[in-house]
Amino acid sequence: MEDDDYYITTDTNPKRARWSEESSSGQRRLWVKSRSKAWWEQVNSLDFPEEEFKKAFRMSRGTFDMICQELESAVTKKDTMLRLAIPVRQRVAVCIWRLATGEALREVSRRFGLGISTCHKLVLEVCTAIKSVLMPKFVKWPDESRREEISRQVETLSGIPNVAGSIYTTHIPIIAPKVSVAAYFNKRQTERKQKTTYTMTVQGVVDPEGGVFTDVCVGWPGSMSDEQVLEKSALFQRAKQGALLGSWLVGNSGLPLMDWLLVPYTHHNLTWTQHAFNQKIAEVHRLGKDSFMRLKARWTCLQKRTEMKLEDLPVLLGACCVLHNICEMRNEGLNPDLLLNFELFDHHTCLTLTSSNLLHARDQIAHNLLHHNLAPITFQ
Numbered sequence: 001m002e003d004d005d006y007y008i009t010t011d012t013n014p015k016r017a018r019w020s021e022e023s024s025s026g027q028r029r030l031w032v033k034s035r036s037k038a039w040w041e042q043v044n045s046l047d048f049p050e051e052e053f054k055k056a057f058r059m060s061r062g063t064f065d066m067i068c069q070e071l072e073s074a075v076t077k078k079d080t081m082l083r084l085a086i087p088v089r090q091r092v093a094v095c096i097w098r099l100a101t102g103e104a105l106r107e108v109s110r111r112f113g114l115g116i117s118t119c120h121k122l123v124l125e126v127c128t129a130i131k132s133v134l135m136p137k138f139v140k141w142p143d144e145s146r147r148e149e150i151s152r153q154v155e156t157l158s159g160i161p162n163v164a165g166s167i168y169t170t171h172i173p174i175i176a177p178k179v180s181v182a183a184y185f186n187k188r189q190t191e192r193k194q195k196t197t198y199t200m201t202v203q204g205v206v207d208p209e210g211g212v213f214t215d216v217c218v219g220w221p222g223s224m225s226d227e228q229v230l231e232k233s234a235l236f237q238r239a240k241q242g243a244l245l246g247s248w249l250v251g252n253s254g255l256p257l258m259d260w261l262l263v264p265y266t267h268h269n270l271t272w273t274q275h276a277f278n279q280k281i282a283e284v285h286r287l288g289k290d291s292f293m294r295l296k297a298r299w300t301c302l303q304k305r306t307e308m309k310l311e312d313l314p315v316l317l318g319a320c321c322v323l324h325n326i327c328e329m330r331n332e333g334l335n336p337d338l339l340l341n342f343e344l345f346d347h348h349t350c351l352t353l354t355s356s357n358l359l360h361a362r363d364q365i366a367h368n369l370l371h372h373n374l375a376p377i378t379f380q
Helices: 038-044 050-057 061-075 088-101 105-112 116-138 144-158 187-193 226-232 234-240 272-298 310-329 356-371
Strands: 006-009 018-022 029-032 163-174 198-206 213-221 248-250
Touching: 038 050, 038 088, 038 105, 050 061, 050 088, 061 088, 061 116, 061 310, 088 105, 088 116, 088 310, 105 116, 116 310, 144 163, 144 272, 163 226, 163 272, 163 310, 198 226, 198 272, 198 310, 213 226, 213 234, 213 310, 226 234, 248 272, 272 310, 272 356
Parallel strands: 163 248
Antiparallel strands: 006 029, 018 029, 163 198, 198 213
């Protein structure tokens, strides 16, 4: 039993509590708060309209059932002498509702008929289960066959060969931390919003055709540049060991040109060829950026400061990425209204110096795009 679901008292007023157990002395009694579960019971009913269910949880009942089945062994709790355990479906529903709506814990508590601290623990427990059980299944680096398919599709779209994904880094607002405040201070967003802003980063590689994350790195402080976040990631370490040779990831101007990372030209007075190349790079990169927009639009908690300890936030962010992939893979459409008046902002241009060999390799791709009629021929 959770600490906000019971208390010991001698009060006998039935309007304030429901009697559960009395001690042998007859003087101290354990009372359980009586909360209404009417809303959840209605939503969980098979009679509840599918369209309304999907609007509430950002997924169909079938997808929700699949997630519950996958997580059952990880989140199931045993009944106690004092009360029945919260069912798996309700546990998962509390978490997904909280992620989808960003609703305050107090409101989630009232809606599901559970204590506030109980709801907080459920969100963290289910997010942890999603990360440990579902992430290995639904966030996977593409195998050789899939990389070849992605490469063909992107080359058909843009003319750029050997693309394995699009990489992007976004920032999630957080409550001012009690430690390392300066590390999480986001200067650029503070200037843009005219309001002191602290953030945590999410870096992801996106399958441009499927819209799913194939690699994620979450939790680095918001004061770090995109390049610094990249250098801290496991992806960067794999790339240093040669795991990405022969493939390109497409990034924005916040990242440096590398032998596996293709980024736009950033200097002034671009040539016709360089401008055309940048347009094609932007088209491919936009596919990845659009996935991040759907991630934040679907899981509204990512748009606002979440009531959670700093050290617990990476688990929540990782769970959102996993649930994003599940929804994308199962073709769960997203209400267009959620994307209205919503955009992502890129960060500062990377100033890292690049070797002449890499500059030549990019120039060669740009040359081929223009001279094989694969690039646009007009400035916009």
